[in-house]
Amino acid sequence: MLEGLIVRFGYLAVAFGTFLEGETILVAAGALAHRGYLSLPWVILCAFVGSVAGDQLWFQLGRRYGQPFLDRRPEWKRRAEAVQRHLLRFGDFFVLGFRFVVGIRTVTPALLGASGFSRARFAWLNALGGALWSAAVGGAGYALGAVLNQALARAAHLEELLGAALVVGLLGAGAWKLWRRPRAAKADSAL
Numbered sequence: 001m002l003e004g005l006i007v008r009f010g011y012l013a014v015a016f017g018t019f020l021e022g023e024t025i026l027v028a029a030g031a032l033a034h035r036g037y038l039s040l041p042w043v044i045l046c047a048f049v050g051s052v053a054g055d056q057l058w059f060q061l062g063r064r065y066g067q068p069f070l071d072r073r074p075e076w077k078r079r080a081e082a083v084q085r086h087l088l089r090f091g092d093f094f095v096l097g098f099r100f101v102v103g104i105r106t107v108t109p110a111l112l113g114a115s116g117f118s119r120a121r122f123a124w125l126n127a128l129g130g131a132l133w134s135a136a137v138g139g140a141g142y143a144l145g146a147v148l149n150q151a152l153a154r155a156a157h158l159e160e161l162l163g164a165a166l167v168v169g170l171l172g173a174g175a176w177k178l179w180r181r182p183r184a185a186k187a188d189s190a191l
Contacts, residue, residue, distance in 0.1 A: 003028055007037050011046040014038075018050030023102060023137060030141020044138040051099065052130040058109035059122055066114025083111040095125040099133045 006013045006029050017025030026047045033040040070077045083104075086094045095117075098108040112122060 003032065006032055010038060011042055014043055014046040015050035018047040018134075019054040021106060022047065022051055022054075026134070026137045027141035027144060030138040030143075031145030033138075034142045034145025040138060040142050043141075044134045047134040047138055048130050051134060052127055055099070055105075055109040055126050055130065056123065058106060059113040059117075059119075059126070062110030062113025063116075063119070064113075066110055070114055079107065080111045080114060083108055084115055087112070087115070087117070092121075092125055095122065096129040096132065099129055100136075 006017075006025065009016075014025060014029045017029075026043070029038055029043045029047070030040065032038050033043050066080075070080050090097075095112065099105045109122070109126070
Protein backbone atom coordinates (compact mmCIF):
# COMPACT_ATOMS: atom_id res chain seq x y z
CA MET A 1 0.00 0.00 0.00
CA LEU A 2 2.73 2.47 0.97
CA GLU A 3 4.71 1.55 -2.12
CA GLY A 4 1.63 2.18 -4.27
CA LEU A 5 1.09 5.61 -2.71
CA ILE A 6 4.71 6.56 -3.32
CA VAL A 7 4.61 5.34 -6.92
CA ARG A 8 1.31 7.15 -7.52
CA PHE A 9 2.14 10.47 -5.85
CA GLY A 10 5.92 10.35 -6.21
CA TYR A 11 7.98 13.07 -4.61
CA LEU A 12 4.93 14.76 -3.13
CA ALA A 13 4.31 11.60 -1.06
CA VAL A 14 7.93 11.67 0.10
CA ALA A 15 7.76 15.34 1.12
CA PHE A 16 4.39 14.94 2.86
CA GLY A 17 5.37 11.69 4.59
CA THR A 18 8.61 13.12 5.92
CA PHE A 19 6.78 16.26 7.01
CA LEU A 20 4.67 14.07 9.30
CA GLU A 21 7.24 11.55 10.53
CA GLY A 22 9.13 9.93 7.73
CA GLU A 23 11.42 6.99 8.37
CA THR A 24 9.19 4.38 6.78
CA ILE A 25 8.26 6.43 3.74
CA LEU A 26 11.86 7.51 3.18
CA VAL A 27 13.21 3.95 3.35
CA ALA A 28 10.47 2.80 0.94
CA ALA A 29 11.17 5.72 -1.42
CA GLY A 30 14.89 4.93 -1.35
CA ALA A 31 14.14 1.30 -2.24
CA LEU A 32 11.85 2.46 -5.06
CA ALA A 33 14.63 4.74 -6.30
CA HIS A 34 16.84 1.68 -6.60
CA ARG A 35 14.15 0.00 -8.67
CA GLY A 36 13.99 3.03 -10.97
CA TYR A 37 10.61 4.46 -9.96
CA LEU A 38 12.16 7.59 -8.42
CA SER A 39 15.47 9.41 -8.50
CA LEU A 40 17.49 9.09 -5.28
CA PRO A 41 18.75 12.71 -5.27
CA TRP A 42 15.16 13.95 -5.63
CA VAL A 43 13.99 11.57 -2.90
CA ILE A 44 16.66 12.96 -0.58
CA LEU A 45 15.81 16.56 -1.48
CA CYS A 46 12.07 16.06 -0.94
CA ALA A 47 12.73 14.27 2.35
CA PHE A 48 14.99 17.12 3.43
CA VAL A 49 12.34 19.75 2.62
CA GLY A 50 9.52 17.78 4.27
CA SER A 51 11.53 16.91 7.36
CA VAL A 52 12.92 20.38 7.98
CA ALA A 53 9.56 22.06 7.34
CA GLY A 54 7.76 19.68 9.70
CA ASP A 55 10.31 20.15 12.47
CA GLN A 56 10.24 23.92 12.05
CA LEU A 57 6.46 23.87 12.36
CA TRP A 58 6.59 21.77 15.55
CA PHE A 59 9.29 24.04 16.95
CA GLN A 60 7.19 27.16 16.31
CA LEU A 61 4.06 25.52 17.78
CA GLY A 62 6.08 24.54 20.84
CA ARG A 63 7.44 28.06 21.12
CA ARG A 64 3.98 29.60 20.94
CA TYR A 65 1.79 27.08 22.78
CA GLY A 66 4.21 24.73 24.48
CA GLN A 67 4.60 26.11 27.97
CA PRO A 68 0.87 26.46 28.73
CA PHE A 69 0.35 22.99 27.25
CA LEU A 70 3.10 21.55 29.46
CA ASP A 71 1.77 23.31 32.55
CA ARG A 72 -1.55 21.46 32.10
CA ARG A 73 0.07 18.05 31.45
CA PRO A 74 2.60 16.91 34.05
CA GLU A 75 3.48 13.72 32.13
CA TRP A 76 4.56 15.82 29.14
CA LYS A 77 6.43 18.16 31.45
CA ARG A 78 8.56 15.17 32.53
CA ARG A 79 9.32 14.45 28.87
CA ALA A 80 10.28 18.07 28.38
CA GLU A 81 12.63 17.82 31.35
CA ALA A 82 14.20 14.69 29.83
CA VAL A 83 14.73 16.57 26.54
CA GLN A 84 16.27 19.42 28.53
CA ARG A 85 18.66 16.98 30.26
CA HIS A 86 19.69 15.51 26.90
CA LEU A 87 20.18 18.99 25.54
CA LEU A 88 22.39 19.97 28.48
CA ARG A 89 24.37 16.74 28.22
CA PHE A 90 24.83 16.54 24.44
CA GLY A 91 24.21 20.12 23.33
CA ASP A 92 23.99 20.72 19.61
CA PHE A 93 24.62 17.02 18.88
CA PHE A 94 21.25 16.24 20.45
CA VAL A 95 19.52 18.76 18.17
CA LEU A 96 21.37 17.31 15.17
CA GLY A 97 20.58 13.71 16.04
CA PHE A 98 17.11 13.62 17.61
CA ARG A 99 15.52 12.73 14.28
CA PHE A 100 17.51 9.51 14.17
CA VAL A 101 15.74 8.27 17.32
CA VAL A 102 12.40 6.75 16.37
CA GLY A 103 9.51 8.01 18.44
CA ILE A 104 10.91 11.37 19.54
CA ARG A 105 11.27 13.12 16.23
CA THR A 106 7.96 14.98 16.34
CA VAL A 107 7.87 15.82 20.02
CA THR A 108 11.48 17.02 20.39
CA PRO A 109 11.20 20.13 18.20
CA ALA A 110 8.03 21.16 20.04
CA LEU A 111 9.72 20.65 23.39
CA LEU A 112 12.80 22.55 22.23
CA GLY A 113 10.54 25.41 21.15
CA ALA A 114 8.76 25.39 24.51
CA SER A 115 12.12 25.42 26.32
CA GLY A 116 13.11 28.73 24.75
CA PHE A 117 15.86 27.26 22.55
CA SER A 118 17.17 29.83 20.08
CA ARG A 119 15.11 30.02 16.87
CA ALA A 120 18.11 30.77 14.66
CA ARG A 121 20.24 28.04 16.24
CA PHE A 122 17.43 25.50 15.87
CA ALA A 123 16.89 26.50 12.23
CA TRP A 124 20.46 25.89 11.14
CA LEU A 125 20.90 22.75 13.29
CA ASN A 126 17.57 21.47 11.98
CA ALA A 127 18.68 22.06 8.38
CA LEU A 128 22.01 20.31 8.94
CA GLY A 129 20.38 17.42 10.81
CA GLY A 130 17.69 17.16 8.13
CA ALA A 131 20.32 16.93 5.40
CA LEU A 132 22.24 14.22 7.26
CA TRP A 133 19.07 12.28 8.07
CA SER A 134 17.64 12.49 4.54
CA ALA A 135 20.87 11.32 2.94
CA ALA A 136 21.49 8.54 5.49
CA VAL A 137 17.96 7.11 5.62
CA GLY A 138 17.32 7.59 1.90
CA GLY A 139 20.66 5.92 1.13
CA ALA A 140 19.82 3.07 3.50
CA GLY A 141 16.51 2.59 1.68
CA TYR A 142 18.36 2.55 -1.64
CA ALA A 143 20.78 -0.08 -0.29
CA LEU A 144 17.85 -2.08 1.08
CA GLY A 145 16.30 -1.98 -2.39
CA ALA A 146 19.51 -3.44 -3.83
CA VAL A 147 19.54 -6.21 -1.22
CA LEU A 148 15.87 -7.01 -1.85
CA ASN A 149 16.44 -7.17 -5.62
CA GLN A 150 19.34 -9.58 -5.09
CA ALA A 151 17.25 -11.68 -2.70
CA LEU A 152 14.37 -11.81 -5.19
CA ALA A 153 16.76 -12.79 -8.00
CA ARG A 154 18.17 -15.56 -5.79
CA ALA A 155 14.66 -16.63 -4.83
CA ALA A 156 13.71 -16.87 -8.52
CA HIS A 157 16.84 -18.94 -9.15
CA LEU A 158 16.07 -21.09 -6.10
CA GLU A 159 12.52 -21.51 -7.34
CA GLU A 160 13.86 -22.80 -10.65
CA LEU A 161 16.17 -25.22 -8.83
CA LEU A 162 13.35 -26.44 -6.60
CA GLY A 163 11.12 -26.88 -9.64
CA ALA A 164 13.81 -28.86 -11.42
CA ALA A 165 14.40 -30.96 -8.30
CA LEU A 166 10.66 -31.65 -8.07
CA VAL A 167 10.52 -32.75 -11.72
CA VAL A 168 13.59 -34.96 -11.26
CA GLY A 169 12.06 -36.37 -8.06
CA LEU A 170 8.74 -37.13 -9.76
CA LEU A 171 10.48 -38.70 -12.75
CA GLY A 172 12.65 -40.72 -10.39
CA ALA A 173 9.62 -41.91 -8.40
CA GLY A 174 7.83 -42.84 -11.61
CA ALA A 175 10.89 -44.70 -12.91
CA TRP A 176 11.19 -46.50 -9.57
CA LYS A 177 7.55 -47.61 -9.77
CA LEU A 178 8.01 -48.81 -13.36
CA TRP A 179 11.18 -50.64 -12.42
CA ARG A 180 9.54 -52.24 -9.36
CA ARG A 181 6.35 -53.25 -11.26
CA PRO A 182 7.96 -55.90 -13.50
CA ARG A 183 9.90 -57.29 -10.52
CA ALA A 184 6.73 -57.40 -8.41
CA ALA A 185 4.85 -59.10 -11.29
CA LYS A 186 7.61 -61.75 -11.60
CA ALA A 187 7.55 -62.34 -7.86
CA ASP A 188 3.75 -62.79 -7.95
CA SER A 189 3.91 -65.20 -10.91
CA ALA A 190 6.60 -67.25 -9.17
CA LEU A 191 4.18 -67.97 -6.33
